[in-house]
Amino acid sequence: MVEVLKRDLFGSVVRREGDGAVERLVTRRLPWRWIAGHLAARERRALERLEGAAGVPHLVGRSSGGHVRSWLPGQPLHSAGVQPPTFFDDLGALVASLHDAGVAHCDLAKEPNILVGPDGRPALCDFQLAVL
Numbered sequence: 001m002v003e004v005l006k007r008d009l010f011g012s013v014v015r016r017e018g019d020g021a022v023e024r025l026v027t028r029r030l031p032w033r034w035i036a037g038h039l040a041a042r043e044r045r046a047l048e049r050l051e052g053a054a055g056v057p058h059l060v061g062r063s064s065g066g067h068v069r070s071w072l073p074g075q076p077l078h079s080a081g082v083q084p085p086t087f088f089d090d091l092g093a094l095v096a097s098l099h100d101a102g103v104a105h106c107d108l109a110k111e112p113n114i115l116v117g118p119d120g121r122p123a124l125c126d127f128q129l130a131v132l
Helices: 032-049 087-100
Strands: 002-008 011-016 022-026 059-063 066-069 114-116 122-124
Touching: 022 032, 032 059, 032 066, 087 122
Parallel strands: none
Antiparallel strands: 002 011, 011 022, 022 066, 059 066, 114 122
């Protein structure tokens, strides 16, 4: 069984039951297939560059329609309620660590891409627009 986390013109993001991995599935519909493949590849390259970093998903593997990454527990920033006093300082440090690794997220204005973890620390997801 899978839980659909996101669906748009470019495909879908699903969470698999059991191992909890998250899979990005690229659409096969033209004309979106090429763009979707390009965006999925951007995300995969960014996550490869960030391997081992805290606060970001880790690649688990590839699938026939995209790639598979680890699940990040937490709530999207816009629905998480009140954050700890250090949350935004920690978020700034997380973004700086991405930049130090040569990755710019490029989609942090979208609040669902910023997660508040169970421990109150920030995490980032959805690296489709990331640039190296």
